[in-house]
Amino acid sequence: MPSVDRKPLITSLNPDVEKALSIAKDAFSKRQGLLIIGNCVVDYRGRASSKLETGERIAIFKEDGSVLVHRPIGYEPVNWQPPSCVFHASVTDDTLHIRAVRQKPQESVRVSFDRVYLLLVLNLVDRGEFALHASEEDMQKAVLVMPSLIEDGLKPITYEKKVEPGFVDVYCEDKSGRLVVIEIKRKTASKQAALQLAKYVEAIRNIVNKNVRGVLAAPNLGKGVQRLLATLGLEFKHLDPRKCAEVLRKPEKRRLQEFFKE
């Protein structure tokens, strides 16, 4: 593959309208992305309707059919479209129109440039993996620090580091005084995890009393685990690694972290 020849982007400075149209059509036909900076108005019609009066903005038309129109300030795009749009470029009255049409729901955005300062054809390669981090240990800490991540009124009693990789256990008391055994998984919880938890809960029940709840806390469940949990009389609680990371960042909780670290 002659990737040496690939040009990540093709730049046109202050193209006239016809030139811009030609480039845009070509880019869209090749399913390449397009970035336009210029003076424009934007009209949206669909779930609602909107009109944006003339001004200088950055418009991005991505190869997956998504659209972003950004003003000079603000995190959010002033107009946009999620992926799956079809783009149409046209010129009328010395104005370049880019229309993005979506079918479901039926809606469209039209960006009309009376001046184009810059037009970029995008041919970017991005295979980089994206990862949000929150370690398993972090998740356990987070639950200890803020048990409400699992359930309101929960009080941690003790916790235990497991030798088995992939999960940790926390013991709590719920607001009605029942003992709660929590198994935490940082990724999708498997059937094995549910069975493991069942084993612990059963053991605890035999030792303490009948009022023991088993909670599997994880970002999500594997196929069929939901039903298995029901069969075993266990519960699932959604636990977000990112939320855990957030909890651990809160300064006022840091000391509690230290406490549990001992």
Next chain:
Amino acid sequence: MPSVDRKPLITSLNPDVEKALSIAKDAFSKRQGLLIIGNCVVDYRGRASSKLETGERIAIFKEDGSVLVHRPIGYEPVNWQPPSCVFHASVTDDTLHIRAVRQKPQESVRVSFDRVYLLLVLNLVDRGEFALHASEEDMQKAVLVMPSLIEDGLKPITYEKKVEPGFVDVYCEDKSGRLVVIEIKRKTASKQAALQLAKYVEAIRNIVNKNVRGVLAAPNLGKGVQRLLATLGLEFKHLDPRKCAEVLRKPEKRRLQEFFKE
């Protein structure tokens, strides 16, 4: 003001790292926006943590301190920061780092470019007004077609076009059989609107019975109107013009529209 001299954007194609650094620092010191396209990695640390491996992306650093890092596909930025960040540019090891730091919550994003294809200093002027449309009449129609916009179990009885500009009234029956008088405002509801509604409700009460509710439906309330409503024994219901427009768009509701148009 010599706006003739203003350059909407300053373009640098394939700048070397030192040049890019110099431009970036200058732009940030002048509180100008910056757009960089190049090969980068992105690290985020804050409410959560994330790492994005190497790839070609579009990064926008706006003058209000917001940040967007966009991959070639996808509506959402892969990394971002809302307004209020402080930007720092630096170079280490032939790599251009742009750091965006936010104080509350404390977090930061760092975008590190080992190659810069394009660097833009943005000096865009955008005073265009943005408006989401949904006419007052549309809002009335929408409520008639889908009274659940106001409240579940509501049944429209009749409606009335008002001569006074700025609002329309709808009469409904709630699920417990009480009469509900609804005044709709397409913009922020004023005290005057509340008093007007009170007048109507009072009149209806005298004619019909004591079980009459008064509901002021609007996108939002003016200063102090909330308390006035409480004093008058009236209710406020949020009514979104956009939601109304959406309702009217639904094909299966069109016929009902026609019905009411008669």
Next chain:
DNA sequence: GAGTGGATTTCGCAT
């Protein structure tokens, strides 16, 4: 395909 819940949600308005 519709419905539900989460998000580094963001944003606006109320208290």
Next chain:
DNA sequence: ATGCGAAGTCCACTC
């Protein structure tokens, strides 16, 4: 400052 609700939310996942 804090908290609650809405969003043209978007998005992923379940039923």
